Amino acid sequence: MAKEKIMVVDDEEDVTFLLSSLLEFHDFSVKIHNDSKGVMVDLEGGGYSLMVTDYMMPGLDGLHLCEHIRASQKTNQMKIVMLTAKELTPLEHKRLLELNVTIVKKPYQPNELVTRIRELMQR
Amino acid sequence: MRVSLKPYFIETSFALAFIGGLFLAVPEFKLHSYYFWVIVLLISVRYGLMAGVFSGVASAILFSILLYFSIDKKALETFWDLKYLLEPFLFIFMGGLLGQLSQEKINKVSDTEGNAKQMTQRVSTIETELATSEEARRELEKRIVGQLTTITTLYESAKKLESFKLSDIYSGTLDILSEHLGVEKCSLYSLENNLLTLKARGEFGKISEGEAQTISKTEGLIGMAVESHKVVSIREALGSLEFSKLKGGPLMAGPLLRKDGSLIGVIAIEQLPFVRFTPYTIKIFSIILDWLSLSIENATYVQAVQSRNIQDEVIGIYTYSYFKQRLKEEFLRSKKYSLPLSLLVLRLKDFDQVDSQKLIPLFKSLHLILKNNLRDIDLISQYESKNSLAVILPTLQGSELQKMKSKIIQDVESYAFRPYGASDRVLETEILEASFKPSMQSEADFIQGLDRASP
Numbered sequence: 001m002a003k004e005k006i007m008v009v010d011d012e013e014d015v016t017f018l019l020s021s022l023l024e025f026h027d028f029s030v031k032i033h034n035d036s037k038g039v040m041v042d043l044e045g046g047g048y049s050l051m052v053t054d055y056m057m058p059g060l061d062g063l064h065l066c067e068h069i070r071a072s073q074k075t076n077q078m079k080i081v082m083l084t085a086k087e088l089t090p091l092e093h094k095r096l097l098e099l100n101v102t103i104v105k106k107p108y109q110p111n112e113l114v115t116r117i118r119e120l121m122q123r
Numbered sequence: 124m125r126v127s128l129k130p131y132f133i134e135t136s137f138a139l140a141f142i143g144g145l146f147l148a149v150p151e152f153k154l155h156s157y158y159f160w161v162i163v164l165l166i167s168v169r170y171g172l173m174a175g176v177f178s179g180v181a182s183a184i185l186f187s188i189l190l191y192f193s194i195d196k197k198a199l200e201t202f203w204d205l206k207y208l209l210e211p212f213l214f215i216f217m218g219g220l221l222g223q224l225s226q227e228k229i230n231k232v233s234d235t236e237g238n239a240k241q242m243t244q245r246v247s248t249i250e251t252e253l254a255t256s257e258e259a260r261r262e263l264e265k266r267i268v269g270q271l272t273t274i275t276t277l278y279e280s281a282k283k284l285e286s287f288k289l290s291d292i293y294s295g296t297l298d299i300l301s302e303h304l305g306v307e308k309c310s311l312y313s314l315e316n317n318l319l320t321l322k323a324r325g326e327f328g329k330i331s332e333g334e335a336q337t338i339s340k341t342e343g344l345i346g347m348a349v350e351s352h353k354v355v356s357i358r359e360a361l362g363s364l365e366f367s368k369l370k371g372g373p374l375m376a377g378p379l380l381r382k383d384g385s386l387i388g389v390i391a392i393e394q395l396p397f398v399r400f401t402p403y404t405i406k407i408f409s410i411i412l413d414w415l416s417l418s419i420e421n422a423t424y425v426q427a428v429q430s431r432n433i434q435d436e437v438i439g440i441y442t443y444s445y446f447k448q449r450l451k452e453e454f455l456r457s458k459k460y461s462l463p464l465s466l467l468v469l470r471l472k473d474f475d476q477v478d479s480q481k482l483i484p485l486f487k488s489l490h491l492i493l494k495n496n497l498r499d500i501d502l503i504s505q506y507e508s509k510n511s512l513a514v515i516l517p518t519l520q521g522s523e524l525q526k527m528k529s530k531i532i533q534d535v536e537s538y539a540f541r542p543y544g545a546s547d548r549v550l551e552t553e554i555l556e557a558s559f560k561p562s563m564q565s566e567a568d569f570i571q572g573l574d575r576a577s578p
Contacts (some may be wrong), residue, residue, distance in 0.1 A: 014491050021488040025481070025540045110538045 003029040004121055009039055009053040009065065010083075019052060026114050044074045048110035049121060055084035063092060066099045079120045082109070130555070131174030139185045147191050148539050154193045156210045159186050162372070163214050167222035171229045175222020176215065183211030269456070284418040287425040296415045297325035303411075304404050308394035310373075312338065312345075314386050319345070322388070341370055348376040352384065354409050375405065377412040379419060387419055432452050438486045441504035445515055447566075449502055452560045454518050454566040457559045463520035464559035466513065466573055467528060469493070469535070472551040473543065474510030480540040485550070486512065490533050496527060518560045528554055 006028045010016045013034055022029040031048075033039050036059055043051065051069070055062035062082050069075045082096060085106040096103055102120060104113060139162065145152045159182035167175025190207060264357050283295025293311050300306040306328045311502035312319035320337040343364070348355040360369055373391035381387055390412060395404070433445035441449070450466070457464040469489065471477065477485070489512060493503050496512065506513040515525065532554060540550040557573035 014494070018488055018491045021484045022538050022540075024484065025488075025538070025542065112537075114539070 001040060003027055004049045005029045005031065005047050006117070007031050007033065007039070007043060007048050008064075009033045009036060009051065009057070011054065011057045013037055015054070022110050022114065023052075023117070028117075030072065036065050040068055040072065040075075043069065043078065044072060046074065048075075048078060050079040050081065050117060052081045052083065052117075055082055055086055055088075059089040066096065066101050070099050079123070081113075081117065081120070127172075127462050131170040131172070131177060135162060135166050135174070135178045135181050135429035139181055143185060143189065146193075146428060150243060154186075154189050156186060159183075160217075161212055161454060163218045164221065167218045167220075168225045170222070172219065175218035175220070175225065177218075179215035179218020179222075182218070186214065189209050194548075197347050268510065281410040281414075284414060284462065286418075286423045288467040289422055291321035291417065292418045292422055296390070296411065297323055299411055300390070300408075302327055304392075304407060304430075305390050305396050305399045306394070307396070309390060309392045311390050313388040314340065319389055326394075339391070340386070343371065343372045345376045345391055348378050348389060349386060352378055354412065356405060360401075363520060374400070377408055379412055379416045381416065381420055387416055390415070437483055438490055440486075440512065441502060443505040444518065446502070446504035446506065446515070449504075450515055450566045450569070454559070454563075454569055455513055456517070458561070458563075461561060462559075463517050463518050464569075465516040465524045466557045466569065467516065467531070467574060468511050468513050468555040469504055469531070470508075470511045470555060471554050472553065476510065476544060477542045478544050483543050488538065489535065492538065493531060496531050496534060524556065524558065528556060 006023055008023070008030055009032075010019070011034055016034060017046045020032050023030045031042065032043050033042070036057060042048075049054065053062045053065060057065075061066075062084070064078055068081070069078055069080065080099070080101045082101045082103050083106055084103065088096070088103070091122050093103070102116065139159075142158050142162075146154065152203045163175070165179045166178035188209075193206075242499075261456065262418075279297075281299075286292055287296070296311065297309060300309055306325070309324070310321055311323045314320075318337040319340050321338075338345065340346065341493050344355055344357060344360045347360055347364070354375060356375045357369055357373075373393045374395055375392040377390055379387040379389065392408070415562055429442075430444045433442055434440070435442055453464055453571070456462060469556055471485075493512065493514060497503065497516075498519075500517055501519075502515040504513050504515070505511075516527070519527070532552075535550070535552055538550075541547055542550055554575050557569055559569060560572070563569055563572070
């Protein structure tokens with residue numbers, strides 16, 4: 001059975017490695033991006049079921065990245081998980097919900113994140 | 124002393140005795156000189172000068188005696204006449220003359236026979252040489268055919284010398300000596316603290332690690348090899364050392380030298396088939412020594428570089444050699460200033476069942492999990508066994524340590540890594556700990572404490 005493809009976007013290399021390792025040990029296929037450059041091109045190339053992204057990143061932040069994804073016909077149906085250590089404003093929270101983004105607050109339990117991802121995949 | 128009589132003596136005596144017997148026994152027997160001529164002629168022609176003279180003298184004496192008794196007594200006065208003396212004289216003269224002529228022929232025949240004998244001997248020698256050459260040719264052909272298979276086995280053996288592990292290099296060398304030189308017993312010594320320490324021993328194809336045994340580098344055959352910087356065999360050593368000093372020692376020894384000529388060690392061959400004790404074997408042994416010296420020097424250099432390298436670049440943790448160095452430093456600091464110090468070892472259970480392809484991401488992830496829980500002053504490194512990661516925690520002990528340990532366990536478990544091949548089994552780990560006590564004398568005591576704490 002082909003593995004589900006997930007994209008992980010975070011500017012911290014240790015975090016992306018640990019997250020990708022976690023997902024790979026749970027039988028997902030993972031692609032890492034350490035900044036938002038090239039993410040859209042890669043996503044539109046197809047094949048990804050889900051994206052896990054950090055909120056705070058230099059350049060294009062997580063919120064704007066999600067807006068780009070929803071704006072593209074090729075990716076607007078993609079499931080998105082947003083990891084954030086930042087206390088979101090009500091406006092930000094509302095906007096993310098409008099964009100159909102699952103919010104996971106840091107610190108999170110890795111096994112719980114995997115469970116959430118599996119649930120999202122089955123929807 | 125037994126004297127062997129010459130044939131001509133026997134034959135002459137017999138013939139003359141026969142004539143004398145006939146003269147005495149048969150009254151009608153008439154004495155004639157030609158009986159004696161027959162004897163003188165035959166004997167001198169057949170046997171040469173000495174026989175001719177002898178038969179002539181003997182015939183002359185007997186003829187004169189018989190003549191004396193056969194002639195009329197009245198005529199005795201005329202016995203001394205020339206006619207009676209001429210024939211005995213002619214017997215002697217003709218015996219000598221014919222004997223001399225015959226002697227020359229006999230000598231020539233004898234020379235020819237001698238030459239023929241020499242030729243036969245030479246032919247025999249040539250035949251032997253030819254047989255030896257033929258055998259050597261067959262042996263050479265066998266060797267040429269053997270060389271082809273030897274190259275294959277030599278290549279296999281050579282691969283062992285490519286290792287950077289000294290024990291592999293040692294056993295590879297003893298294999299080569301056994302397979303290519305037929306060495307039945309040999310020892311490999313390494314120079315340590317100015318003494319040669321046994322590192323490996325090969326006996327009748329069996330290779331064993333050397334037991335702790337040291338020998339002098341200046342005595343006996345080995346001493347000669349070390350001093351001369353070349354292979355020395357017992358044959359050469361006998362010229363300059365007493366037999367008693369060589370008895371029971373090796374048959375051949377050669378030094379292992381660095382490129383700068385300094386001594387690494389020695390190989391001593393203690394048992395070798397006699398037929399292999401040849402200059403060819405010594406030459407090949409020298410080549411093997413050069414080869415081994417280079418391998419040992421390379422391996423030692425690589426080990427030195429590895430020990431200087433403090434970080435595992437792939438996983439991002441410190442090396443075990445750096446761990447040992449830092450643990451020693453931290454232990455001495457704790458001992459000197461009575462500071463707390465702890466050591467944690469995260470050990471993976473059933474390490475042999477872990478999928479080898481998942482090892483690097485697993486260790487890298489564990490490193491990051493540990494790093495997330497530790498302080499900047501803590502040090503994460505490799506440990507003695509490959510299934511473990513070690514953490515040195517300066518100034519930490521007691522409840523703080525326990526809290527940190529619990530957090531690490533919890534975090535590792537929360538990732539629920541599944542590294543055991545295709546199964547869904549989750550990674551199982553254990554954490555061993557050790558804490559500094561003032562009674563500890565060295566970092567070894569500290570690590571022993573860790574082992575005692577293990578479940």
